[in-house]
Amino acid sequence: MMARWLTDALGFLRRSRDDQLQWHLSRQHDRAELRQARALAEQARAAQLKKQAQQLAHELAVAKTRNNSDLAMVKTRCRQELKDYQQYLQSLEKLKKSLRDSYAHLPEAVAFTIHHHAKQLLNRMWETSDTQEKIRIEMQLLQFMTAVHEDNQASLLTTSQDALPKKALAFIDAESD
Numbered sequence: 617m618m619a620r621w622l623t624d625a626l627g628f629l630r631r632s633r634d635d636q637l638q639w640h641l642s643r644q645h646d647r648a649e650l651r652q653a654r655a656l657a658e659q660a661r662a663a664q665l666k667k668q669a670q671q672l673a674h675e676l677a678v679a680k681t682r683n684n685s686d687l688a689m690v691k692t693r694c695r696q697e698l699k700d701y702q703q704y705l706q707s708l709e710k711l712k713k714s715l716r717d718s719y720a721h722l723p724e725a726v727a728f729t730i731h732h733h734a735k736q737l738l739n740r741m742w743e744t745s746d747t748q749e750k751i752r753i754e755m756q757l758l759q760f761m762t763a764v765h766e767d768n769q770a771s772l773l774t775t776s777q778d779a780l781p782k783k784a785l786a787f788i789d790a791e792s793d
Contacts, residue, residue, distance in 0.1 A: 708734050709731075711731060711761070712731035715731070715781065718771040718772065718781075719781060721777045721779075726785075729788070730781060730785075733760065733784075733787075733788050737753060740753050741753040741757060760787050763784045764784045767781035767784050
């Protein structure tokens with residue numbers, strides 16, 4: 617009886633293993649297809665990631681090129697603005713010398729005051745970021761410089777030692793109100 621029971625148990629185990637083996641064999645094709653589909657999906661994902669990396673690298677290169685050219689333009693613009701500012705300052709120095717020559721009888725402080733006012737206008741114009749304000753101040757500077765020039769012309773035409781740069785001083789006085 618024991619032998620029979622053992623034989624039955626071994627038979628059961630063999631049938632169970634055979635059934636399991638049969639089941640695995642019947643699913644082997646599905647499992648192979650699943651492995652292949654998984655491998656293809658991995659390849660597709662890797663290709664997609666590679667494509668995205670290339671796109672990002674291209675976009676980064678384009679942005680870098682654009683930023684470099686923008687930076688070069690800003691640097692060029694700044695150099696030109698600095699050159700313009702230096703030319704303005706040189707012009708103001710000539711103005712001061714012209715005032716001292718034209719009004720030699722006046723204290724140097726008058727020429728320095730007029731020069732200082734012109735320099736303040738120039739600095740305000742240069743420091744503002746508002747375009748409309750910059751244009752307004754530039755017009756004030758232009759009007760002031762014109763007044764100083766007219767005063768200098770008038771001093772050349774008169775022989776009076778009492779001449780004053782009246783228009784320039786009036787302009788400064790009007791600005792201080």
